[in-house]
Amino acid sequence: MNGVHDMGGMHGFGKVEPEPDEPVFHAPWEGRVLAMNRAMGYLGLWSIDISRFSRETLPPHVYLASSYYRKWTLGLENLCLQFGLVGEDELAAGRALHPAKPVKRTLTPADVPKTLSRGSFERPPPAPAKFKPGDRVRTRNINPPGHTRLPRYARGHAGAIEHIRGCHVFPDAVAAGKGEDPQWLYTVVFDARELWGEFADPALKVSIEAWEPYLEAIP
Amino acid sequence: MQLRVRALETILTEKGYVDPKALDVIIDAYESKIGPHIGARVVAKAWADPDFKRRLIADAAAAVGELGLTARSTHLIAVENTRRLHNMVVCTLCSCYPWDVLGLPPVWYKSAPYRSRAVIDPRGVLADFGVILPADTEIRVWDSTAETRYLVVPMRPAGTDGWGEEKLASLVTRDSMIGTGLALAAGDAP
Incomplete structure (x- = not known):
């Protein structure tokens, strides 16, 4: 989609501002959101591109005004709604109100180390490559x-x-x-x-x- | 945001989708285990061992795999800076970054100013970092639009002949492995 996430070449965003001695997380909630995205991804209901799309489809003004981890929070909420894992009423209430949807697997502490390595996105080719280096x-x-x-x-x-x-x-x-x-x-x-x-x-x-x-x- | 995130975690935990203890383990991994010290070790080894550098440039995932790290560096590609060529990495569409070897990206890497300008005005971006390259040094910007991930091997600083890998690694900054910085000078070793 031709969204505001597609930023290459745009003007007007100002200087890059590196932060000296930047912490890994600026507040504890950022770490929780990162980890929840990992854990929810492990359920196997959506792929990395589906979760990217959930952030790209945030309204443009929300995308531009949100920090990275705020976008990850909003994107995860949207995925949970979209896949029927959580209801709007539950997000509003801040607690579970309905039975959980059955899922194939959940992430246990013992499984975390293997999820720290990225999976491979390479697949067997359906046909030979059309192009070669230099083309x-x-x-x-x-x-x-x-x-x-x-x-x-x-x-x-x-x-x-x-x-x-x-x-x-x-x-x-x-x-x-x-x-x-x-x-x-x-x-x-x-x-x-x-x-x-x-x-x-x-x-x-x-x-x-x-x-x-x-x-x-x-x- | 803290309340909103806590509410989401409460719901996901009550419904059994998320185990908070697993979240703790993930957070601990990125706070204390996986970070730019890993990439620095890779770069220092490449500086010290020309055979390793050749293997790293040819197949970074396999070469980094030799080091026996906890996280596998799937689809990793290493690119080498020279006097004639300076490599710089960006993800204009989101925030793709080589987590396995550099940890989580800094805020500026994920920010609109960097994502918008890196591909059209990389010399201006480098100036924001205080880096001025010779005008005839070619700049190559790699936009990480797929699941491939890029690690820049910065130029080895002068005056480091005979240094061991550990001391060399102390000169390798995170930004030098993204391409927005250079390795520290020999005299600036911490």
């Missing part, structure tokens, strides 16, 4: 209303395949409930002048990771 490609000009990982600033531009990263779960499909639909993943590199015009830094290159459906060959 010139153009990103498609797509504007799907659903989840996508092709940023707006990189649509419709010519670049080069630099690496093949394997065949990975396709976020656009999985977030739309269409299954994993594995697709080849490439690092595509662009000259900054291609992305930002003739006055861009000539010594800058920008790359994205692009799934094959995002790309078309340049003859």
Whole structure:
């Protein structure tokens, strides 16, 4: 979706402000939210892209005005509602009012260490890769209303395949409930002048990771 | 937010979806076990051992796996900074970051100013960090749009010949492994 989360190239957000000696969490609730997202993800009801989409679909003014962990809180609440795990009335009351929905598994303290390693998103390829390193490609000009990982600033531009990263779960499909639909993943590199015009830094290159459906060959 | 989050945890716990003790273990892992000291160890080893560096650049997940860390670094890619090329990592769409080797990302990494500007004005972003690169140093920005994760191997500071890995690791800052900073100078070792 063409949401405010897709920030690459926007102006007006000001300077980057590093915080000296930044703590891991700025308040205890931030840690609880992070951990709840992990634990709820472990139920196996949704994937990482579905949880990303739940944050992207927050109203734009809410997204922009919320801290990172506030977005994670709101996104998790929305997922719990969407998947029927929690009711609006329960969120309002701050306690459980209805029986739980049966779930396949829950995260126990003993299971935590194995969840600290990320799972693999690589899958057996359904077909050989269409592109190889060095190929010139153009990103498609797509504007799907659903989840996508092709940023707006990189649509419709010519670049080069630099690496093949394997065949990975396709976020656009999985977030739309269409299954994993594995697709080849490439690092595509662009000259900054291609992305930002003739006055861009000539010594800058920008790359994205692009799934094959995002790309078309340049003859 | 504290009350709202506590309410959510209460509901999820009462319904049996969440075990608060499991949450404690996750929080403890990120507060005390998984952090940039891991990445610093990887970089120091790459500086000290050219064979390891070759393996790291060729297949970072496998090379980091050799170190026997608790968390597996699935889909990790290491990119090396040189005099001619400076690498910098961003996630313009959300906040993708190599948690396994750097821990949780700092607030600025997840902020709109960084996510918006890193891909269009990385030299300006570097200036916000007090880093000025030679104009002819090429900058390469990696936008982490997939499940691949990037670790920058910063340039080894001058005057560190013969240093052991532990002392080298003390020069490797978190920001130098994101590409918004450089490694500390030999004289600035803590």
